[in-house]
Amino acid sequence: MPAEPLYKRVLLKASGEALMGNQGFGIDVTVVDRIASDIAAARAMGVEVGVVVGGGNIFRGVAVASKGGDRVTGDHMGMLATVINALALATSLRKLEIDTVVLSAIAMPEICESFSQRATLYHLSLGRVVIFAGGTGNPFFTTDSAAALRAAEMGAQAIFKGTQVDGIYSADPKKDPTATRFERLTHSEVLDKGLAVMDVSAVALARENSIPIIVFSIHEKGGFTDILTGGGRATIVTDN
Numbered sequence: 001m002p003a004e005p006l007y008k009r010v011l012l013k014a015s016g017e018a019l020m021g022n023q024g025f026g027i028d029v030t031v032v033d034r035i036a037s038d039i040a041a042a043r044a045m046g047v048e049v050g051v052v053v054g055g056g057n058i059f060r061g062v063a064v065a066s067k068g069g070d071r072v073t074g075d076h077m078g079m080l081a082t083v084i085n086a087l088a089l090a091t092s093l094r095k096l097e098i099d100t101v102v103l104s105a106i107a108m109p110e111i112c113e114s115f116s117q118r119a120t121l122y123h124l125s126l127g128r129v130v131i132f133a134g135g136t137g138n139p140f141f142t143t144d145s146a147a148a149l150r151a152a153e154m155g156a157q158a159i160f161k162g163t164q165v166d167g168i169y170s171a172d173p174k175k176d177p178t179a180t181r182f183e184r185l186t187h188s189e190v191l192d193k194g195l196a197v198m199d200v201s202a203v204a205l206a207r208e209n210s211i212p213i214i215v216f217s218i219h220e221k222g223g224f225t226d227i228l229t230g231g232g233r234a235t236i237v238t239d240n
Contacts, residue, residue, distance in 0.1 A: 003229035003231075005042070005047050006158075006230055007156075007158045008046070008048060009049075009050075009124070009155060009156050009157055010042075010048070010156050010160055010228070011150060011151035011154065011156040011158075011160065013147035013159060013160065014053050014054070014162045015143075015163065015164075016053060016054035016058060016081065016085055017054070018163075019031060019032055020057040026058065027084075029088070032088050032092045033092045034221055035092070035218065036093045036096055038222065038225060039129060040093065041224070043098055043127070043129060047228060048124045048127075049129050050132060050151070050156065051086075051089065051129065051132065052131075052147040052150055053082055053086055053131065053133070054082060054085070055079070055081025055082040056081075057085070058081035058085070059077050059078050059081040060078055061079075062074065071140070072139040075135075075140065076139065079106055083106070083111065083134055085133075087102060087111070089131055099126070100129045100130075100131065103116075103130060103133065104134040105132070105134035105135060105136055115132060115134070120132075120150075124154065132150045136149055142199050142201075144161075144198040144199045145201045145205070147159055148198070148201075148202040148206045148209075148211070151206070151211050152205065152209045152211065156211060157211070157212075158211065158212045159211055161198060161214065161215045162217070162224070163215055163217065163218060164217070164219070166216060166233045167182065167217075167234055168181070168185060169182070170182070170195075182235050184238070185235065185236075185237045186237065186239050187213070187237055187238075190213075190237055191207075197237075207239065210240070213237040214234050214237070215234055215236075215237070216235075217233070
């Protein structure tokens with residue numbers, strides 16, 4: 001008998017960089033397929049899953065602003081990048097015969113459905129994986145903020161933040177060999193220590209809605225389901 005999951009409804013946040021694997025740009029289909037297989041395994045356990053994907057593997061809005069361009073236009077371009085990634089992940093899930101829907105914060109009905117909380121809850125009730133595209137639909141907000149917002153709207157019991165490392169460290173462990181890893185933190189400690197796991201508004205929104213943030217390595221096959229059942233390696237951010 002497989003172990004019972006600790007959470008019945010979760011939001012998975014995957015960075016755009018995670019989707020490009022070892023490439024310098026774009027989408028590595030092999031990596032996307034593996035992430036999809038982990039989501040499929042969670043669905044097989046009965047866990048309802050929403051997903052927010054970033055767009056950094058294709059375009060970052062701040063890159064426009066840093067060169068003197070219009071930040072709003074840049075952020076709109078970044079939102080479109082998240083739609084591309086959402087469609088790629090949906091394709092990989094459908095290859096596994098997982099019923100999936102993409103809901104975009106920016107209306108583009110020829111490509112995907114528009115986001116609403118009502119639509120989200122409806123699709124989750126039918127057992128579908130819901131992928132949220134287009135960030136929050138507003139400039140100046142990151143996809144981390146979108147993840148916290150969508151998690152609150154869908155009633156998620158936890159946010160799973162898939163990163164390049166296996167938890168939250170005091171510094172970047174790839175650059176600082178003395179960096180120490182945290183097992184547990186509170187939302188307030190993350191904010192007070194300035195730990196760059198999610199942006200400030202995302203962590204604050206999760207705290208206000210009492211949603212734990214679980215930070216783990218997106219590159220470990222099966223890591224998502226291991227942590228869902230109380231195993232694996234991760235940092236848990238919770239005030240409980």
